[in-house]
Amino acid sequence: MPNPRLFSLKSESIPRATIQRLALYVQVLEDLQREGSDVISSESLAKACDVNPSQIRKDLAYFGEFGVRGVGYYIQDLIASLKRCLGIDHTWKTVLVGVGNLGRALLNHKEFKLRGFEIIGAFDCDPFKIGEEVSGLEVMCTKRLMEKSHELGVEIGIITTPPERAQRAANHLVEAGIKGILNFAPARITVPEHVVLEYVDFFHHLYSVAFNITLAQQK
C-alpha cells in the first residue's frame, strides 16, 4: 500500500516534548554523522542526548519504525526520516520583522539556510532602517508585508521587535497569510487558531539558571 508520506502518525496528538527531542536527535545525529559514524543504537544515542533509551524508541514510535532489530539505526536514514517527520525535508520560506540587534544577528546567522529555513525578507517600521541592506536583504516597510509575502510565498514569520510592537507585527504577519510565527519578543501575543505560534524567551532560561544556582546554594 503506497503511502505518500514517509511516516504514519500512529497517535493523534504527539507530546510537545517529543518534538523538541526529535529536533535534538537530528542535531546530535548530524554531529555523529560528521564524525563518521554509520549506525547507532538507541542506547548510544540516548547517552549522547542525555535521555532514556526507551524515550527515544517511544518518540520514534509515534511516527513509525526506523530501526533494525539487533542492529540499531542507520544514521543517514534516520536523519532523513526525522527531518521528514518534522517537516524540514524542504526549505521553509521565512521573513523577519524587527531589524534591531537581535534581528540583525539572526539575519546574519548562516545556519538558518542549512537547517531548512531561508529568510527571504526583512521588515521594520522605522523609516531610518527601511532601505538599508542587511545580510543581502533590503529592509522593507512592515506595511509591505502582505504584498511581498504573497509575491514570495512566505510561510513562517519571525518577530524580533521590541515587546510593545510584537502584537502589531503579528497582526501584519497574519494578514499576510503566514502559517506560523516564532516570537522572540518578550510579550504574549494572540493570533487566530489556525496560525502556529511559538515563543523563544532566553530570559526564561536565564531565570532558570539563576533559580537553580540559588537552590544549590541553599542546600
Add this chain to the structure above:
Amino acid sequence: MPNPRLFSLKSESIPRATIQRLALYVQVLEDLQREGSDVISSESLAKACDVNPSQIRKDLAYFGEFGVRGVGYYIQDLIASLKRCLGIDHTWKTVLVGVGNLGRALLNHKEFKLRGFEIIGAFDCDPFKIGEEVSGLEVMCTKRLMEKSHELGVEIGIITTPPERAQRAANHLVEAGIKGILNFAPARITVPEHVVLEYVDFFHHLYSVAFNITLAQQK
C-alpha cells in the same frame, strides 16, 4: 519565627515547567503593573498567561502563600516575591563567550540589566576580535577568563560560540569557577555536576513551528 528567606520551599523538587511559568508570570505581571493594575486574581492572570488558574495557584504554593483570599494578589508584592523565589531579586554578574553575530546582539541588548543580569565581560579566542570594544566592553582573550572572573566575581556564563567551540568555552567557564551556564550554541556540552546548565536553541522552536504547520496541513 523569623525566616531569613521569603519563601519556605514546601516541596523537595519543583517541576522545571513551574520555573518557566514563574518567569512568565513575572513578565506578564510587570506588563500589568505598567498598565496601572494593582491587584489581580489567579483567574485574570491565568487568562493573560494562557494557563489554568489552578496551575498558577499550585505553582505559587510550592513557595508559600502570596495571595489574600477573597481579594487576589497584590501585583507589586507578587512580583517582588516571585523575583525572590527565582533568585533575581539581585543582579547576577554575567560574562559572555563568543563575540559573533549573536554574541554582539546580546551584548547590545539593553534588557539584560533590567532583568537582573549584568554582562560585565566579553571573551573570544579570535585575535582579530580581542581588544575591540562592543557595547562598552573590551573583548578579551578567552584565556583570561579565569583571572578576570575571580577578579569580578562572575557567577553566570553565556556561550555564543560556534558549536565546535562550545565545549572549550564551557571548560574555561568551569575552570573560572562559574556557577551556571546558558548555552546558545547548537551543541551538547558536559559540565561537572555542581554547574547549572541550560540550553537555548531557537532552531528547536522553529522545528516545532514547521512540524505543527505540516500537521495542520495534513488534517
Add this chain to the structure above:
DNA sequence: CGGATTTTGTGAATAATGTAACAAAAGTGG
C-alpha cells in the same frame, strides 16, 4: 541451518504533571 546475541518496538507499570473541586479565610454590606 539453528542457536546465541543483540537491539528494536511496544504494552504495562510507574511517576509526574495538570485540572477540578471544595473548605478556609478575607472582605463587604446590611
Add this chain to the structure above:
DNA sequence: CCACTTTTGTTACATTATTCACAAAATCCG
C-alpha cells in the same frame, strides 16, 4: 456583628509522560 460573596490554598482526581520489561525480529557464527 453576622450572613454573603469572593478568591485563595490544598486535597483529591485525571491526564499525560516516562521508564521498565520483555517478546519479536534481525544478524552473526559455528
